[in-house]
Amino acid sequence: MARATANPGTTMAITKDLIAASSTPLVLSILKQGDSYGYEIIQKVRESSDGALEWADGMLYPILHRLEKKDLVESYWGQADNGRRRKYYRLKKEGRRVLTEQRKAWDEVHDVLNKLNGGAPCSA
Numbered sequence: 001m002a003r004a005t006a007n008p009g010t011t012m013a014i015t016k017d018l019i020a021a022s023s024t025p026l027v028l029s030i031l032k033q034g035d036s037y038g039y040e041i042i043q044k045v046r047e048s049s050d051g052a053l054e055w056a057d058g059m060l061y062p063i064l065h066r067l068e069k070k071d072l073v074e075s076y077w078g079q080a081d082n083g084r085r086r087k088y089y090r091l092k093k094e095g096r097r098v099l100t101e102q103r104k105a106w107d108e109v110h111d112v113l114n115k116l117n118g119g120a121p122c123s124a
Contacts, residue, residue, distance in 0.1 A: 014053065023063050025106060026053075028099040031073060031091035037080075038064065038087070064089055072098055 030036055030044050041064075042055045067073045072095035080086045091099075 019053070019059075022106075023059075024067065025099060025102040027060075027063055027067065028072065028091060028095050028102070031089055032096065032099060035078075035088045035090040037078075037089065041089075067095070070094075070098075 026045060027041060030041050036044070038057060038060055042057070042060055045053050045055050064073065064075070068075060068089075072092055073089050074092055075087050075089050077085050078088045
């Protein structure tokens, strides 16, 4: 379940449509920082959103598989510190290009929202 805090003490749900639209640039942004594995990606989303986005395995892995199929990321097996095998994901060159495009698109949408809101933050 994803949620966003609108004001202290108030919780507002983030719609499934917004979660779906933001999932690709979020995952690609995380992988731009370096190779990562599923649980770590989920943790980074949670930490980066201050707990507003809570992703589950069942949501993340279909996204990762779709990104692999589109040749934006690649996976490989590595060994964790505890000796267990773990599947890692890394951003490919095409993934970097798509991330740049999607960041520009998100920036444009953000700018429009700000203009429509009189330049004030959307939470105001």
